[in-house]
Amino acid sequence: MDGNKALIAYETKGGATEEAAQKIAEILRSKYQLEVDLVDLKEQKMPDLSQYRNLVIGGGVRAGRVYDKVLKFLENDLSGKRVAFFVSSAQAGTPGSYEKAKIKFVENTLAKYPKINPVATEAFGGRIKILGKTVTDNRDMVKVEAWAEELGKKFTQ
Template identity: 50%
Template sequence: MSNHKTLIAYVTKSGVTEENATIISNVLQENYGFEVDLVNLKTSPKPDLTQYENIIIGSGVRMGMWYGKAKKFLKNKFKNKNIAIFLSSGTAGDPETYGEAITKYINNKLAKFPHLKPIASEAFGGRYSGRFGDADYTDPEKVKEWAINLGKKLC
């Protein structure tokens, strides 16, 4: 599979995971020539996985939980696929609580899905406004850097 066909499957509510999915897609296409499909799991919850060499899964976090459709997607077998995971979380954007976000939303989650052995995982800062106040912890440069390193691993 010379074109490194890649699926980026994501769920977003406030838009950040979609923005980051787009950044990752652009890097993999422009820097590495990968063929990438971006799929919103809310509108297409069951993409055909057979054609993909790499599957990158993105979700936002609310109330301490991954979004439901992304959680459900993790139950796929993903046999012989390279897997990578990225999250958008308010606490991941603050250096003081970043470690906590990794433990809670990535390490503890992956412990429940032992069949998943991602070659990369990361939690990026999110954005929110409303009763919790207003905050924007997004960092597109960090996402780009992660995608560049991910591309190297997938080549």
């Protein structure tokens, strides 16, 4: 297991989670000199997890649920790893609904995987496109960047 390596595994349907994952990767690489691999859980083969000390797992939320491939990924044996978890959810980006969304989509999800003791969790806003047109976008990339910095510090401790 390499303390300098991080894997960011994500599932996206509308692209918001992927863009957050890419931003996090960029910051971990450029500011913290971590070697980062990005894996789209829908499309790419899973690399050997044993090589990573640091994991970031991210997924979108639709119909009140975090995407399935993310839930499946959380079943892996992640013992001994530093795990960070985030979701992209329109509710989390709506003023007044953030706390509820964080409990429902982050805390209640992770409660089903008691072996995971995350070093950081966050619920970001999301983006809804209909027929290619953005109808809602309450993402906050400054918040994503700040969280990536927090991860960089924790992963290089």
